[in-house]
Every structure is written in C-alpha cells, then in structure tokens.
Amino acid sequence: MDDLSRFCCLNSACPEHGKRGGGNLTVTGRYGHDKSRRMLRCSACKARFSERKGTPLFDSRLPPGKVESALEHIAEGCGVRQTGRLCKVNRGTVGRLSKLAGEHARHLHDELVGLSPPDARGPVR
Ligand SMILES: [Zn+2]
Numbered sequence: 001m002d003d004l005s006r007f008c009c010l011n012s013a014c015p016e017h018g019k020r021g022g023g024n025l026t027v028t029g030r031y032g033h034d035k036s037r038r039m040l041r042c043s044a045c046k047a048r049f050s051e052r053k054g055t056p057l058f059d060s061r062l063p064p065g066k067v068e069s070a071l072e073h074i075a076e077g078c079g080v081r082q083t084g085r086l087c088k089v090n091r092g093t094v095g096r097l098s099k100l101a102g103e104h105a106r107h108l109h110d111e112l113v114g115l116s117p118p119d120a121r122g123p124v125r
Contacts, residue, residue: 002027002038003025003093004025004040005020005021006020007020007040008020008021008022008025009022009024009025009042009044009045009047010047010049011042011045011047011049012049013045014042014044014045015044015045016044016045018079024042024043024044025040025041025042025043026040026041026043026044027039027040027041028040028041028048031050037050037051037052038050038051038062039051063103066087066088066089067097069082069087070084070087070089070093070094070097070098071097071098071101073074073086073087074094074097074098074101075101078100080094080095083098
C-alpha cells in the first residue's frame, strides 16, 4: 500500500486542494526509468499529476521560512556549506533542497516557456 499522506491535490479549483491525507488520492501508475515516480489521481476533481509536481517545500519538514531563506541564499550563489551556516540549516538538508529547487526551477521554466505567448516586441536586447 502506498503511503500518500504527504501528498495533496494540486488542482487549486479542487475542494480537496492542499489537504493532505484526505484519502482522495490514488496511484494510477508509475513512470521513470525504474518506475520510481508515481502518478497520482484525485478522486474529487479527477486531476492527475506526478508526485514530483509541486514546490520544493513539498517534501520538507523544515518550517517554510527556513526553506525559503535557504533557497534564497542558494539562488544568490551561496554554497551549500555557507547557506547551512547562515540559515542554521543542516548541510545535508540544504543540499537536498538545492537539488529539489533546481529540478523544480527546470520544470517551472519548461512550463513557463511552453505557456508564454510570443512577445510581439521581439527578443529582448
Ligand atoms: Zn482534486
């Protein structure tokens, strides 16, 4: 049995949106080279999404403020050690966050690029 208590529906129009452990999610399939990623489906709104969709905050047990602070430091170019020291966050946690944030940023980038209408003014110079 899959433990889905950490996950919640990501459809903002869904009544179950953001509620974890509501029993509304089921695993509809697996993907990835070793089938390690799950596709989830919400029974309330029928939305499907990957368990990896979501923000870097999704899988963190840190208070959100700490996560954001650590991510800001990483974004500003601080190393993992430095970020950990400045934010008083465990170095291993910072490493994991920065990896998650990197993956998230890439997905977000792909989504934004995919969705952005072409700019009529042409490329920015
Ligand atoms: Zn839903």
